[in-house]
Each structure stands twice: as structure tokens, then as C-alpha cells.
Amino acid sequence: MNSRxxxxxxxxxxxxxxxxxxxxxxxxxxxxxxxTAVQVAALSPADAIAERQKLMKGNGAAAKAINDxxxxxxxxxxxVAKSAxxxxxxxxxxxxxxxxxxxxxxxIAKTAAKKEIWANFDDFKAKAQNLGTLAAALEVAAxxxxxxxxxxxxxxxxxxxxxxxxTLYKQKTN
Amino acid sequence: MTIRRYGAAAPALALTLLLSATGRxxxxxxxxxxxxxxxxDCGACHTNVKEKGRLLAGGRPLKTPFGTFYTPNITPDPxxxxxxxxxxxxxxxxxxxxxPGNDHYFPVFPYxxxxxxxxxxxxxxxxxxxxxxxxxxxxxxxxxxxxxxxxFSVWFWKQLNFSEGPFAPDPAHDGTWNRGAYLVEALAxxxxxxxxxxxFGGLETALAMSGTKDGPxxxxxPNITPDxxxxxxxxxxxxxxxxxKSGQLPDGDFVGSGMGEVVNGTSKLTDADRAAIAVYLQSLxxxxxxxxxxxxxx
Numbered sequence: 001m002n003s004r005x006x007x008x009x010x011x012x013x014x015x016x017x018x019x020x021x022x023x024x025x026x027x028x029x030x031x032x033x034x035x036t037a038v039q040v041a042a043l044s045p046a047d048a049i050a051e052r053q054k055l056m057k058g059n060g061a062a063a064k065a066i067n068d069x070x071x072x073x074x075x076x077x078x079x080v081a082k083s084a085x086x087x088x089x090x091x092x093x094x095x096x097x098x099x100x101x102x103x104x105x106x107x108i109a110k111t112a113a114k115k116e117i118w119a120n121f122d123d124f125k126a127k128a129q130n131l132g133t134l135a136a137a138l139e140v141a142a143x144x145x146x147x148x149x150x151x152x153x154x155x156x157x158x159x160x161x162x163x164x165x166x167t168l169y170k171q172k173t174n
Numbered sequence: 175m176t177i178r179r180y181g182a183a184a185p186a187l188a189l190t191l192l193l194s195a196t197g198r199x200x201x202x203x204x205x206x207x208x209x210x211x212x213x214x215d216c217g218a219c220h221t222n223v224k225e226k227g228r229l230l231a232g233g234r235p236l237k238t239p240f241g242t243f244y245t246p247n248i249t250p251d252p253x254x255x256x257x258x259x260x261x262x263x264x265x266x267x268x269x270x271x272x273x274p275g276n277d278h279y280f281p282v283f284p285y286x287x288x289x290x291x292x293x294x295x296x297x298x299x300x301x302x303x304x305x306x307x308x309x310x311x312x313x314x315x316x317x318x319x320x321x322x323x324x325x326f327s328v329w330f331w332k333q334l335n336f337s338e339g340p341f342a343p344d345p346a347h348d349g350t351w352n353r354g355a356y357l358v359e360a361l362a363x364x365x366x367x368x369x370x371x372x373x374f375g376g377l378e379t380a381l382a383m384s385g386t387k388d389g390p391x392x393x394x395x396p397n398i399t400p401d402x403x404x405x406x407x408x409x410x411x412x413x414x415x416x417x418x419k420s421g422q423l424p425d426g427d428f429v430g431s432g433m434g435e436v437v438n439g440t441s442k443l444t445d446a447d448r449a450a451i452a453v454y455l456q457s458l459x460x461x462x463x464x465x466x467x468x469x470x471x472x
Contacts, residue, residue: 056427064426071412112430116224155420158428159441163421167434168224172394 045101045108052097055090062086070151081142084135091132095125104171112173131161207302210295213361215439220245231309236282237391241318243282251308264300270338278328287363290341335376354454367395383458385466393431396468401460408471414452424471
């Protein structure tokens with residue numbers, strides 16, 4: 001809702017209030033949140049954003065390839081193992097690609113990274129590590145060649161590894 | 175406000191009332207209630223997940239253009255939760271958006287959708303919620319901008335934007351479509367985020383499911399009508415089912431933010447229900463909304 005329509009509403013309600021003659025409550029002030037930065041930047045902020053977007057695109061492509069194997073029979077279980085390994089390696093790099101000062105509110109470049117990442121950086125790191133663990137489990141499952149095991153491990157990695165982090169820390173932007 | 179429209183109450187309802195009156199909700203009812211709980215994703219808003227809050231104890235902030243709301247405790251704790259609520263109280267809340275003390279709820283509680291639930295589903299849901307652990311946690315006062323915090327505003331809003339009553343199946347469509355419609359419009363309350371809001375925060379029903387750039391917490395919410403260019407017109411039914419099951423989008427990415435939370439609920443639905451949702455969404459009129467594009471399928 002834009003500010004103009006809000007103004008109209010306020011005006012409209014004020015008129016309604018006056019005509020009915022009812023009192024009004026006011027509410028308090030918002031609490032400010034604090035953030036702690038806990039990381040040393042190795043890359044420039046702009047480079048870190050570009051790098052991590054490349055990495056995430058790679059993860060998306062790998063996840064799509066695994067899904068295509070499961071749903072359409074494209075590729076082999078070996079390919080799934082390779083894709084899982086690439087996600088596992090990528091997961092290890094994630095924390096370093098999120099230096100402080102690279103949130104969507106820092107206006108360095110277009111990014112979907114919420115500032116909550118740096119307010120909860122230990123949790124963010126743990127989630128990246130969890131993605132690595134789940135990707136490793138998928139790699140093992142792929143090694144068995146058992147499609148059901150692959151599907152279960154992939155579902156677990158996607159929903160809890162990728163999705164678990166995106167739900168808290170990624171903004172819908174495009 | 176009094177409760178109306180109980181005319182269609184079936185004998186099954188009377189039986190359920192009797193069972194809950196004696197405090198014995200049977201296991202089948204609890205299972206049904208748990209399913210509804212997941213479909214409606216009650217836990218997502220009524221749990222302060224980010225601060226590791228207890229299930230349904232409330233306190234989660236919801237930022238809106240009208241201020242910040244803090245969700246209430248809906249555990250069966252008698253003092254701070256809803257433990258003293260009767261079945262009628264619970265029904266009044268979901269069907270009419272009215273509290274046991276006769277206050278209008280702010281429509282951030284999606285009763286505009288829940289009003290469409292069947293009596294049976296409402297009572298099953300209550301039975302399930304009452305089987306969960308009570309948590310003693312006082313509700314936090316909302317932090318709402320003037321004049322929206324004022325109850326008359328809500329009354330006024332309801333006159334404009336709220337129509338009460340359960341979902342009526344459309345005989346022109348089959349059971350799958352109607353099940354999908356019920357899930358989308360009532361239980362899963364998809365439109366609360368995916369339908370743009372207009373003057374005074376009412377849903378623009380003519381633009382249903384076409385997305386908005388001004389969603390909850392200021393986020394974009396994509397167009398999920400079958401528009402080819404800006405919606406999910408290029409998606410297969412399988413693509414829709416997949417995102418509801420695992421959160422994976424057609425481009426391989428996994429959904430985040432609000433939809434990530436929703437997937438926690440939809441992942442627990444049956445495949446048949448997810449497929450019904452897809453059938454219903456694909457039957458909607460396509461609406462172009464370049465401001466809130468969906469991810470494209472190849």
C-alpha cells in the first residue's frame with residue numbers, strides 16, 4: 001500500500017471517528033535491533049556478492065540435474081553423486097562469501113541476502129555446514145544407486161539444506 | 175455478535191460436540207486435525223521460530239503496512255492461551271473473526287480464508303490444538319499505527335472486505351478441482367499473500383493470486399495465476415506439486431522467506447491434495463503482473 005492511499009484511509013477514518021465520536025488508542029515505539037558482525041572480509045563486497053551468486057546458480061543447476069534424474073531419468077546415479085559433491089564443496093565456501101556489509105540493505109549490488117544473516121551468523125554458518133552434511137549424505141545415497149534412497153536424501157537436502165536457510169535468510173527479489 | 179448459520183449443522187457435528195464436551199477427542203479426529211493444522215500452517219505464524227519460541231506460544235512479529243502485530247498464544251494454556259475456549263468460541267474466531275470477548279480480530283489473522291472452512295475441519299483442528307502441550311506465555315501487545323489499532327477500524331474493514339460462510343463446492347467442477355479450491359481458498363489461505371491488497375488492506379479479489387510487490391515483511395510475492403509471461407503458465411502440474419512438496423522451483427532453486435515456511439506445511443499434505451491444488455491453480459484466469467513475476471519453467 002502506498003503512502004497516498006494510507007493518507008486517504010487515515011483521513012476517511014478520522015471523519016468516521018468524528019462522526020461516531022469514539023476515542024482512539026495510540027501504541028508505543030518499535031524496539032531497535034542490534035547486529036554483530038563476526039567475520040573478516042577477504043573479497044570486496046561487490047566481488048563476494050558476484051561470487052556467491054555464481055555459486056548459488058551452480059547449486060541450482062546441480063539440484064535441477066538431480067531432480068531431472070529422479071523425475072525424467074536423465075543422466076546416471078554417478079552424475080547425481082558428482083552434483084551432490086559439487087554442492088557439498090560449495091556449501092563449505094558459503095560463509096566466506098557473505099562478508100559483513102553485503103546485505104540487501106547495504107546497496108552494494110542486487111542481492112537477496114537479508115541482514116538477519118549477520119545478526120545470526122553462527123546459525124547461518126551452521127546452516128551452511130548442515131547443507132554440506134546433507135549433500136554428503138546424498139553423495140553416499142547416489143553411490144548405492146538406489147533411486148528411493150537418492151530421492152529421500154535429495155528431498156532432505158533440498159528442503160532442509162537449501163530451503164532451511166533460504167526461509168530465514170533469503171528475500172524474494174526478482 | 176452472535177453466531178449464525180448453524181442451520182446446516184450435520185449429525186456428525188453434534189456427535190463431535192458431544193465428544194469434545196466429554197473431553198474425549200478420538201485418535202481419528204486428532205489425525206484429521208493434525209492434517210488441517212499442517213495445511214493451514216498455523217504453527218508458522220503462531221510460533222516465534224526465529225527466537226526459538228515454543229510451538230504455538232505466539233509472539234512472532236508480523237510487519238504490515240499498518241504496524242507490527244505479535245501473534246497470540248494459541249496453546250491450550252488456560253491463562254495465557256486458549257485453553258478455556260469452547261468449541262463455539264473457536265468457531266466464532268475462525269468463522270467470524272471475533273474473539274470470545276466479542277472483539278473483532280485484526281485481519282492479519284486470516285479469518286477471511288478460514289471462514290470458508292467446514293465446521294468439521296474447524297472442530298478437528300481445535301481438538302488437535304488442544305492435544306498439544308500448553309505453554310504459559312503472555313501475549314505481547316500489537317504495535318499498530320494510528321488509527322488502525324482501533325477496533326472500529328476493524329469493524330469498518332469487515333464491512334468492506336469480509337464475507338462470512340463456509341466454502342460452497344462448485345457443481346460445474348469435479349471433486350479434485352473443488353478439493354483444490356478448498357485447500358487454496360480456505361485452509362492454505364494462499365490468497366492472503368498471493369492476492370494483492372488494495373485500499374485499506376482488503377484483498378483485490380478480481381486480481382486473485384496474481385502476486386504483489388508489497389507482500390508480508392515488504393517482500394515480493396509471485397504471480398501464481400497461469401499467465402505465460404509473468405505467472406506460472408509455463409509450469410507443469412508436476413512443477414507446482416514439486417514446489418509444494420520440497421520447495422524446489424523449476425529452475426532448481428529452493429524457495430525462501432514466507433514460501434519456505436509454507437512448504438513446511440504443504441510438504442506434509444498428501445500427493446493427491448498437492449495435485450488438487452495444482453489443478454485449481456491452473457484453472458484460474460491468467461492475469462499479467464510484471465511487478466511480481468514467478469520463476470519461469472523452461
